[in-house]
Amino acid sequence: MGKLLSSPKLLAIAIGVVAALLISVAGGALGASFGFGWFGGPIPFISLPAERVAYIGSYPLLNTTVMFWFGGLILIFLAWRATRKMSDVPSGLQNLFEVIYEFFGNTVDGVAGGKAKAGRRFLALVSTIFLVVVIINWVGILPGVGSVGRIETIEEWVHHHLPKVEAKVQEKHPEYTPVQIEAAALVHLLEDHGEDTFVAFDGSIVPLGRGEQARVPLNKIITFSESGLHQIEEAIHDGDDLDGLPLLDSIHSDIKKGVVQGEFVYKGQDFKGKTVGLLVPFLRGASTDINTTLAIALVAMFTVQVWGIRALGVRAYGGKFFVNPISQGPIATFVGILEGFGELTRTLSFTFRLFGNMFAGEVLLIAMAFLLPLIGIIPFMGLELFVGLIQGYIFAMLTLVFGVMAVASHGDHDTHAGDH
Amino acid sequence: MDAEATKYLGAAISIAVGAIGPGIGIGLLAGKAMEAIGRNPEATGPVQQNMILGLAFAEAIAIYALVIAIIILFV
Amino acid sequence: MPDTPESLNTNSEESCSKHNESPSSKGGWSATFVLLGRLGGIGWFVATTIGLGAYGGHWLDGQFGTAPFLTVLGLALGVLTASVGMIRLLSSIRGNR
Numbered sequence: 001m002g003k004l005l006s007s008p009k010l011l012a013i014a015i016g017v018v019a020a021l022l023i024s025v026a027g028g029a030l031g032a033s034f035g036f037g038w039f040g041g042p043i044p045f046i047s048l049p050a051e052r053v054a055y056i057g058s059y060p061l062l063n064t065t066v067m068f069w070f071g072g073l074i075l076i077f078l079a080w081r082a083t084r085k086m087s088d089v090p091s092g093l094q095n096l097f098e099v100i101y102e103f104f105g106n107t108v109d110g111v112a113g114g115k116a117k118a119g120r121r122f123l124a125l126v127s128t129i130f131l132v133v134v135i136i137n138w139v140g141i142l143p144g145v146g147s148v149g150r151i152e153t154i155e156e157w158v159h160h161h162l163p164k165v166e167a168k169v170q171e172k173h174p175e176y177t178p179v180q181i182e183a184a185a186l187v188h189l190l191e192d193h194g195e196d197t198f199v200a201f202d203g204s205i206v207p208l209g210r211g212e213q214a215r216v217p218l219n220k221i222i223t224f225s226e227s228g229l230h231q232i233e234e235a236i237h238d239g240d241d242l243d244g245l246p247l248l249d250s251i252h253s254d255i256k257k258g259v260v261q262g263e264f265v266y267k268g269q270d271f272k273g274k275t276v277g278l279l280v281p282f283l284r285g286a287s288t289d290i291n292t293t294l295a296i297a298l299v300a301m302f303t304v305q306v307w308g309i310r311a312l313g314v315r316a317y318g319g320k321f322f323v324n325p326i327s328q329g330p331i332a333t334f335v336g337i338l339e340g341f342g343e344l345t346r347t348l349s350f351t352f353r354l355f356g357n358m359f360a361g362e363v364l365l366i367a368m369a370f371l372l373p374l375i376g377i378i379p380f381m382g383l384e385l386f387v388g389l390i391q392g393y394i395f396a397m398l399t400l401v402f403g404v405m406a407v408a409s410h411g412d413h414d415t416h417a418g419d420h
Numbered sequence: 421m422d423a424e425a426t427k428y429l430g431a432a433i434s435i436a437v438g439a440i441g442p443g444i445g446i447g448l449l450a451g452k453a454m455e456a457i458g459r460n461p462e463a464t465g466p467v468q469q470n471m472i473l474g475l476a477f478a479e480a481i482a483i484y485a486l487v488i489a490i491i492i493l494f495v
Numbered sequence: 496m497p498d499t500p501e502s503l504n505t506n507s508e509e510s511c512s513k514h515n516e517s518p519s520s521k522g523g524w525s526a527t528f529v530l531l532g533r534l535g536g537i538g539w540f541v542a543t544t545i546g547l548g549a550y551g552g553h554w555l556d557g558q559f560g561t562a563p564f565l566t567v568l569g570l571a572l573g574v575l576t577a578s579v580g581m582i583r584l585l586s587s588i589r590g591n592r
């Protein structure tokens with residue numbers, strides 16, 4: 001402390017850091033409840049399934065698919081750069097790739113055991129899985145990913161949320177016609193989410209975090225009132241013709257327009273007529289999509305089966321799962337079936353491990369960017385880097401371990417690394 | 421208690437209780453690994469690698485609980 | 496971070512002599528401000544690159560009418576340029592010290 005106070009430079013830097021901290025806290029979500037909140041971090045809109053960015057013909061292109069291609073292109077480019085002019089004494093990118101390759105070469109030999117270079121058949125897939133998973137994890141936390149996107153309008157939001165409510169309404173009132181179900185579901189949706197806030201934008205492209213975005217509740221966007229909703233419910237109950245009902249029509253047209261209807265003043269700026277919606281990012285880390293992780297897991301487990309069949313032959317490898325109950329006893333058959341289920345469970349486990357880690361990390365980053373704008377995200381970025389690397393390593397190593405277990409004939413059971 | 425409140429409660433309880441077991445497991449695992457490293461610093465490499473493997477299995481359970489919580493909340 | 500001004504002083508005295516005209520070799524306040532300016536500039540560089548990529552892509556989309564494809568492409572290029580540029584800027588700052 002004495003050193004801090006004596007040197008003026010250190011003191012200035014310390015004051016600067018504390019000032020930055022206070023500005024960030026005051027400008028973020030905590031300060032917003034006190035009237036500050038000039039940073040206006042974007043309200044987290046967390047969606048488990050990946051969002052559609054565009055349509056190629058009728059095929060919806062997801063934002064994670066785009067990032068997977070992006071990551072793949074980066075990997076191809078890095079590999080090309082590393083192997084352009086290969087020298088005997090490597091340096092730079094070639095050195096990095098050689099380190100990774102050598103590390104996995106040694107590990108594979110060590111885990112596979114047996115004669116020297118017995119594990120070389122595992123090396124290609126294991127190191128590929130490591131590189132792919134690490135690259136798509138790291139590319140998923142680059143700046144600009146998950147923060148730049150398009151606006152999901154009220155219409156799309158309603159379209160997204162309506163089916164669930166419709167299902168519930170259908171259960172309660174199976175006698176309603178589809179039009180009635182939709183109207184009843186709309187009423188329920190508005191009742192439940194009337195206070196939900198959306199973000200009002202200034203135009204078609206908006207830099208968020210300018211502090212001018214307002215959080216507009218739903219009842220200012222779609223004008224409805226308690227009595228109006230009751231009227232619609234009665235009309236549905238009575239079985240009236242809902243086509244010409246003016247309240248319903250106005251609700252539908254309000255949804256289509258998706259702008260702020262009533263007076264809504266936020267920080268002295270009137271938001272009437274501005275478009276409202278939620279942010280759907282254009283780019284999103286590929287491993288935060290369960291389809292990507294499932295695909296990699298399926299590739300890994302399928303290759304494990306192929307290794308087993310190649311090493312042991314179809315009969316011997318199939319004999320692990322389909323055991324003859326007469327010659328080996330019924331318990332062995334049961335154990336064999338359990339092993340088969342174990343393979344399926346491992347695939348699911350792969351999927352959820354990588355997906356859960358990456359998705360939780362992304363949600364954490366979004367939430368921290370919202371709560372503590374400038375500085376809150378710094379330690380979690382470091383954590384995300386680390387977790388991305390570790391998850392790639394774990395995926396590769398587990399593939400290796402399962403591969404080694406698959407090629408092990410019934411004689412040597414000492415390499416049993418555990419079935420979770 | 422209406423459905424929304426039960427949903428939130430269910431998600432919270434799922435991840436809260438689901439993280440107890442893996443937390444204890446990872447703590448035990450890392451502790452034993454530290455012991456092994458302390459006793460034989462030359463074996464740090466293999467011990468570390470195998471510890472990370474074990475960590476993966478233990479953490480996967482916590483991730484299952486987290487995925488259930490997220491599914492309850494958002495789907 | 497609290498140690499940087501001290502080490503900046505000693506490092507710059509040992510660095511090669513052809514740089515002793517620049518403010519970073521004088522040490523003291525100028526060196527600190529130059530370093531802080533460079534570090535702050537990285538943040539602005541990243542933000543503006545990504546913003547330019549996204550805006551540029553969106554504008555081109557408006558010109559050619561290819562709904563969001565060019566925006567996404569522009570954004571991806573912006574992210575790539577931003578991250579590669581950030582690495583280069585950081586390594587140049589490190590190399591200079």
